[in-house]
Amino acid sequence: MALTTQSSERAPYRGRRSRLRRINAGNTALYTVAGLAALLWLVPLAWAVNTSLKPEGETTIVPATWFISEPTLDAYESVLGRGDILRWTLNSLVSTGIVTVITLVLTALAAYGFSRCLFPGRGWLFAFIIGGILIPPQTLIVPQFILMTQLGLVDTYWGIALPQVVAPVFIFILKRFFDGIPRDYVEAARMDGAGHLRILWNVMLPMSRPIMAAIGIFVFIGAWNNFLWPFIVTTDPEMMTLPVGLGTVLGQYGIQYAQVMASAVLGALPLLIVFLLFQRHIVTGVAGAGIKG
Template sequence: MTARKRKKMNVSRKLLYIFSYLFIAAWLIPIVWMFITSITPRGESVTIISELFTPPFTWANYEYVLENAMIWRWTFNSFFVASITTVLTLLLTSLAAFALSRLRFVGRNLIFWLIIAGLMVPIEAMIVPLFQIMIELNIVNTYSALILPNLAMPLGVFLLKQFYDGVPNELMEAAKMDGAGLLKIYWKIFLPLSRSSMAALGIFTFIMSWNDFLWPFLAVNSESMFTLPVAIPTFQSSFSSELMIPMAVNTLASVPAIIVFILFQKHIIQGIAMTGIK
């Protein structure tokens, strides 16, 4: 390698590091600002940066939230809905992907492309028919209304099918020779092999369900059924016009999603990387 090429590589690496640090800063600054605002005493200024990072700080905003709102109930609702949605989505999408990848039946390709076409349909276009279905089923303002519409995930079917297509046919043939049925092959072979892809899909599904606002806002009308994204705006109008209390609630609501992402970020990268490997 010549000195000129080595110098170009060093410059490119330095530029990559600079852009990486800028991206990290752009991601961290709103989180830091949210947390600092949440521990700022009520009535203080949060618009002047020099005053924002100067004491005093207090945990009174968190105490106020915990004592004057149904924060634990809303957190349970969000966690319950996100967890059940994630488990059922993984089960349904993996079964659908396995069938589309390994079973031979008439119209298989057409069904697959119809599922992929679902990626192009925005949720806003389906709000009215979905809500009408919930009314007909008499499940408005229930957990079922929050969970069922989110189970159809075309992206999950696409990602898992891409991975299953790369599994050698010899594994399936050997399992059939040992007397294994389709469900056993799915459970004993394909699911363990797709663990990284399933983990990545599960994390995406959990975070998307945790942060979902539009559909829960329409599907429930009882305060006890609110999820955190629906409940947070009520603090701005019902409790205070200041930013400290809403930011305290936002911090509490963001902690689980941030923890999940940090703990499982390796699975996300590995799952996406392995999806296209055959």
């Protein structure tokens, strides 16, 4: 009888250990797949760095190899010496900063309005704005350029930045996040006499810092990498952004693969630094958006 009792008491522990083994096995498989995916993602970056350190003659050897006979920084020296890279970097920082700030302000205001304010036609207007996701940005280049020309904003920071501040997808994401915030906080602020702007500033935004940080970083990365619109709206070399300036300089000297890869590395370096500094905010913001949504 005692043996039966002991075996029945041990059964739940054996079942629990079995479940823990299955969970650990599943986590191990998940981490393995994630590690392989990370390695695959790093291969192009490693190849770009490897090619940028090769002498130009070795970049066209067939079959291509990872081996570098004599690593050199000649490609970086050529790219840095052919253009005003510091000026282009400043232009990218200023225009990207304008895009990021204005996009965050407009996105927060629009998302709060659609989430917490009742007005006629709210659903239709929200559907109209979200429909902008379906419009390819390339189809708007001609009217945007005509508008910038009429406003006298060609070759200016505002001309580069303003057409990039429209971000309906982020309005959608932030609205869903605001919808998930309990209404008790908003009602308590209203009882204290707070208006909509004060509720947004003192209640909604402090609770939305992770998702706002993630949106800001995504907007910054997208604006920094944008080549087509800054290329069209800037004709003065002094106003070129970093991707446009590097691409224009390289285009004047034909295709030289080591220099192309060196320019790609230089252009991606600020984004890599931003990602390493704010990766926790990106992960937290994306996870928070998924939970609130």
